[in-house]
Amino acid sequence: MATKPQVASLLVYLIISAATATAYSRRPHPRRPCNELVFFFHDILFNGRNYNNATAAIVGSPQWGNKTAMATPFNFGDMVVFDDPITLDNNLHSPAVGRAQGMYFYDQKSIYGAWLGFSFLFNSTEYVGTLNFAGADPLMNKTRDISVIGGTGDFFMARGVATLMTDAFEGDVYFRLRVDIKLYECW
């Protein structure tokens, strides 16, 4: 068995190691999420004839575009603001559990690709608070990862990764995204 001084030295070494690891390196981080959420959101684009149902509108477009139809080719240059219902399943008519609010714009000339900046707003018995997102959405990929860049309320200071999947679309007017949110920083 170790003598007392040896035990003490070992323990002091271990303590210092632990403290140093904390202060000077934040690895290894756990890659297990501290919270996982799955939602769907539904975007109905204003096309000049559907104002009442529309949840989104083109507000910027390139020189060859307009505000009631996507630009050709590949929607390049169209900028859209939206206030979309969030549901727990893929049914547009399910009760909304929150709103997805923000913008997306198409930024590629030779393939469908977009960039998103938006928030999820919750004010229900389940959640009160917001999650903020930013990132690229290369639409031809089956899954696209964007960043959860912050949160408030129940999601205070959250960070993580959200995986987008196009769950359905109908022409240029309707699309539905599935969003798998994994938070890795929870306060």
Added chain:
Amino acid sequence: MATKPQVASLLVYLIISAATATAYSRRPHPRRPCNELVFFFHDILFNGRNYNNATAAIVGSPQWGNKTAMATPFNFGDMVVFDDPITLDNNLHSPAVGRAQGMYFYDQKSIYGAWLGFSFLFNSTEYVGTLNFAGADPLMNKTRDISVIGGTGDFFMARGVATLMTDAFEGDVYFRLRVDIKLYECW
């Protein structure tokens, strides 16, 4: 009193617990801010006749909108870029301590709601650096929380929450926001 092996075991257990807690869970995080700041910023929207005073301009609008007046209803679809003075009190004519630069856009059809992406830029004796913000601004709420998503200079790597309050507004042309910034990550 504990025997030596018992003391050693207990201590090793405690050390491993501490180290594990560090590596595998970052809770509990302190919810005490590491920095608190309060500012006001002042937005004067270009309306076709006030170019010299204007600090903001509509650059995107929906099909039914234009660039010199907010769209009806609820400004939905209007996108604005701004370069607003930041002051320490609610007086537009107080010395500016920095600039708020970025954009907001109105994204709701049936109530006033916006989304913000912007930065605070400081270059004074007090602060040199930037804070970056993103989040939803449901304007009818008395207070709205957005995220501090990063910072540079004196605010290197900052994260936190900023609470917005509409301190005053005059029609569509002027509004003043009070921003209570609480940083929870300070480097």
Added chain:
Amino acid sequence: MATKPQVASLLVYLIISAATATAYSRRPHPRRPCNELVFFFHDILFNGRNYNNATAAIVGSPQWGNKTAMATPFNFGDMVVFDDPITLDNNLHSPAVGRAQGMYFYDQKSIYGAWLGFSFLFNSTEYVGTLNFAGADPLMNKTRDISVIGGTGDFFMARGVATLMTDAFEGDVYFRLRVDIKLYECW
């Protein structure tokens, strides 16, 4: 030499200190980057005559602007979406190692200043993943710091600071930015 109870007390104290430091303060953070990357990206703005070469287009503009030329003065109010090649050196014709996709807009009336929200997308033997950026770009400064607000794939959960430098520009149509990325959070 310390008696057993003294050793035990000291060690318990040290353990508690270390654990407390971990839980209640995350300082001091290391300011040594955990990853450093340098890239160039190249922006060719659509001017009405260069569609095939253009990597960017004006999609929003102020009342006095248009979609094929920068607004006067100082491009104020012009909003641009882009999909720019990323290279390892300052040669536009070097092999692209990724794409810079997102938007910038000019938000100052009396000097050149912009705000950026964009992503770097990598899908090469070197890197697979994305980095997301946001921040102000006061163009007259030799260097400008923006935030790395998140990342995915090889850059999972990254945070840091990116320093922008204008490496070259040709009128309003071409500019090249050098970006020095320093990550301080790597998972």
